Amino acid sequence: MKIKNFIIVLICIIILTGCAESRILERISITTLLGYDLEEENKVTTTVTVRQVSPDDKSSVETQTNTEDTSFGTRIKVDLQTAKKVMAGQLRVILVGNELAKSGIEQPLQRNMMNSEISNSIYFAIADGTAKEIIEGEYEHITDIGQHVYNLIHHNVESQHSVSPTLHEIVRNDYSPFRDNAIPIIKKNDQVISIKGLALFQKSKMVGELSSTDTFYVIMLRDKFESGALELTLPGNTLSSTQDKDNKLEVGINSIRSNRSLKLVDASTIEFDINVEIKCRLVELHSNENTGEPEVTKKLEKAIAAEIEKELARVIKITQEKNSDIFGFGDVYHASVRHSGLTEEKWYEMYPNAKMNPKVKVEILRNGIFE
Structure with missing residues (x-):
């Protein structure tokens, strides 16, 4: 009987292993930062940082940019331009451009909330200007802009210099009828990336700002x-x-x-x-x-x-x-x-x-x- 039970368990393990999607690191591209911007005619530009890992354990970071009617459409375009499958499991930050934030953040919220690859604990932030400008900027001392922005937000949240902007918290407040969001604003000033202050929202639309000093209160x-x-x-x-x-x-x-x-x-x-x-x-x-x-x-x-x-x-x-x-x-x-x-x-x-x-x-x- 013990042998029979062992064989059954072994068969189950083999079946489950066969069903799991294989994600060998050298065969995929890892997204760490995802940016959305509003363009003319209500089109959306998506800019992503993609980390490529080679068989000799060396890695490189590149950016991909595309403009379509929806953020989902730009995701398809990014896949077409990349030799490896793009995975969002290591996504750290979603960055939304100022104009798109004023127009409404429903689309990027819905798109990422419904993506099973993405954790609810990733950070959501607003760009002072465009997300593309921050992501594609050239920085002498920053090798991975996605990881850098994540560390910047995480450090200031832990130090209580900024409010916590996880995707879970942003979505919760967006669905609440009697509470609005305050989301950190990320600013690029030459080589320096900093938290400028807080974006004030009325439901899904950005309606104002508070300074970094006001964040304390x-x-x-x-x-x-x-x-x-x-x-x-x-x-x-x-x-x-x-x-x-x-x-x-x-x-x-x-x-x-x-x-x-x-x-x-x-x-x-x-x-x-x-x-x-x-x-x-x-x-x-x-x-x-x-x-x-x-x-x-x-x-x-x-x-x-x-x-x-x-x-x-x-x-x-x-x-x-x-x-x-x-x-x-x-x-x-x-x-x-x-x-x-x-x-x-x-x-x-x-x-x-x-x-x-x-x-x-x-x-x-x-x-x-x-x-």
Whole structure:
């Protein structure tokens, strides 16, 4: 009986092995970065980086570009120009040009979401200009632009300098009726590739931008900080009334840990309380004041809280002007008001006029180099 069972298992393994698609590395081309741009007459240009691996273990990176009516059509053209089968299993980043983002990202989202080769954990980003310009650029110190852009985004997400833009998260927010996307913008400046800021979306269309500095406040409102850092400019008379208010007091804090809560306090006027608690370390202060004194620390905590409140209100106001609810206030309203009958269209009418009350509490735990 044991021999019979062994033979059955062996036959199953042989059958399954025969059904599996053979993907010998030397016989395929590996895509690491995929870019989409909008052309005239609503055609789509697709630019891909393709890594070729030779039998002697040497590899080279080349780019392929084609323009068709759909992104699927350009994929076929790329296959026709490549001697090896193009595989997307190692795709790291999807980069969408600025004009296509303004027109709508439904097509690249749908195309890649339905591709079983592609992982939902790949990054989705917006190009400042065209994706083609970034992908086909000549870089002295970058050998694989796809891997470089991936590392750039991944490092900044891990460091909490940028929001996480995985394909899974972008698609989830795109399908949510009460939450919009904020997606990193990738910029090319000569030989340097950097994250410029965030693209604001109203459903699938890009409607505005936030700077890289504003990203800090977006993360603070959308999630929480584990170890953030921030530079602030406070009024000159923060620590001493004898100082001129118009002068500036530069402050640096790090090891920022934060928690936030969003609460609907008035459904009729659509008013939210936003409470943020911050614990941090003071690492730089352009002042001769003794930061070991409790009174000095309290003044700094109050001033830092007031400045962050002001910046949070400013960033929220920008999203209201662009009618892009990247923070999910609509989700909070929908969950708080029973039988509200809230629809996507109604929320877009309500959000720009909603009243927001950010309240920040700051606690300086250690004074860093001043202790």
